[in-house]
Amino acid sequence: MPRRGLVAGPEFEYFQRRYFTPAEVAQHNQPEDLWVSYLGRVYDLTPLAEEYKGNLLLKPIVEVAGQDISHWFDPKTKDIRKHIDPLTSCLRYCTPRGRFVHVPPLLPRSDWANDFGKPWWQRSSYEVGRLSAKTRIIRIINTLTSQEQTLEVGILESMWEILHRYLPYNAHAASYTWKYEGKNLNMDRTLEENGIRDEEEEFDYLNMDGTLHTPAILLYFNDDLTEL
Numbered sequence: 102m103p104r105r106g107l108v109a110g111p112e113f114e115y116f117q118r119r120y121f122t123p124a125e126v127a128q129h130n131q132p133e134d135l136w137v138s139y140l141g142r143v144y145d146l147t148p149l150a151e152e153y154k155g156n157l158l159l160k161p162i163v164e165v166a167g168q169d170i171s172h173w174f175d176p177k178t179k180d181i182r183k184h185i186d187p188l189t190s191c192l193r194y195c196t197p198r199g200r201f202v203h204v205p206p207l208l209p210r211s212d213w214a215n216d217f218g219k220p221w222w223q224r225s226s227y228e229v230g231r232l233s234a235k236t237r238i239i240r241i242i243n244t245l246t247s248q249e250q251t252l253e254v255g256i257l258e259s260m261w262e263i264l265h266r267y268l269p270y271n272a273h274a275a276s277y278t279w280k281y282e283g284k285n286l287n288m289d290r291t292l293e294e295n296g297i298r299d300e301e302e303e304f305d306y307l308n309m310d311g312t313l314h315t316p317a318i319l320l321y322f323n324d325d326l327t328e329l
Contacts, residue, residue, distance in 0.1 A: 116265055120233045120255040130167030139171045140179060144227040151201050163197035179253050181222065240317040241267055256299060260288040277320035
């Protein structure tokens with residue numbers, strides 16, 4: 102594993118996140134910064150929006166920027182849902198918001214170019230990661246400065262990925278030992294695998310407000326001043 106000074110871990114200059122929360126996807130809701138999620142994956146459609154800028158066929162996609170559009174798709178085929186068109190009695194894509202980019206017209210047209218290759222929803226090049234199906238809230242407390250940050254993280258994220266989320270608040274985050282209840286955390290494992298249980302269901306069962314208890318991870322400085 103690469104080392105930065107005295108700190109072992111991934112090289113964050115090339116580190117790529119695997120998971121994104123719905124709240125993060127929702128922040129990318131403009132034509133010049135357009136993300137969507139569907140079928141458990143997150144896609145950056147900004148290049149598509151730039152390519153078809155000004156085209157009316159882009160409108161239905163811009164309207165759902167930052168949202169999950171899994172209901173557009175058949176989970177078995179991973180293609181856009183289809184239906185029998187009442188006008189032509191032919192099998193057509195189901196587009197309640199109106200026809201969008203790469204969906205063929207209802208009737209044959211000479212001005213429709215179909216030389217684009219794969220439609221955008223089948224292009225893996227737009228994929229940026231997975232959608233976190235479930236998230237939880239944690240607190241990270243810097244014992245050196247007494248600063249505290251609250252983060253929303255995916256339940257399947259490793260501690261390294263959580264550390265990556267925390268970097269904007271502390272560029273030296275990897276120069277700390279991360280602990281929970283006095284035990285060092287394994288940075289390759291998830292919160293649950295490190296014994297930090299998600300007790301949301303138990304709080305719901307007891308009819309208690311789960312936000313009153315948020316697990317706190319304590320950071321202890323290692324004194325090596327390694328900046329990522």
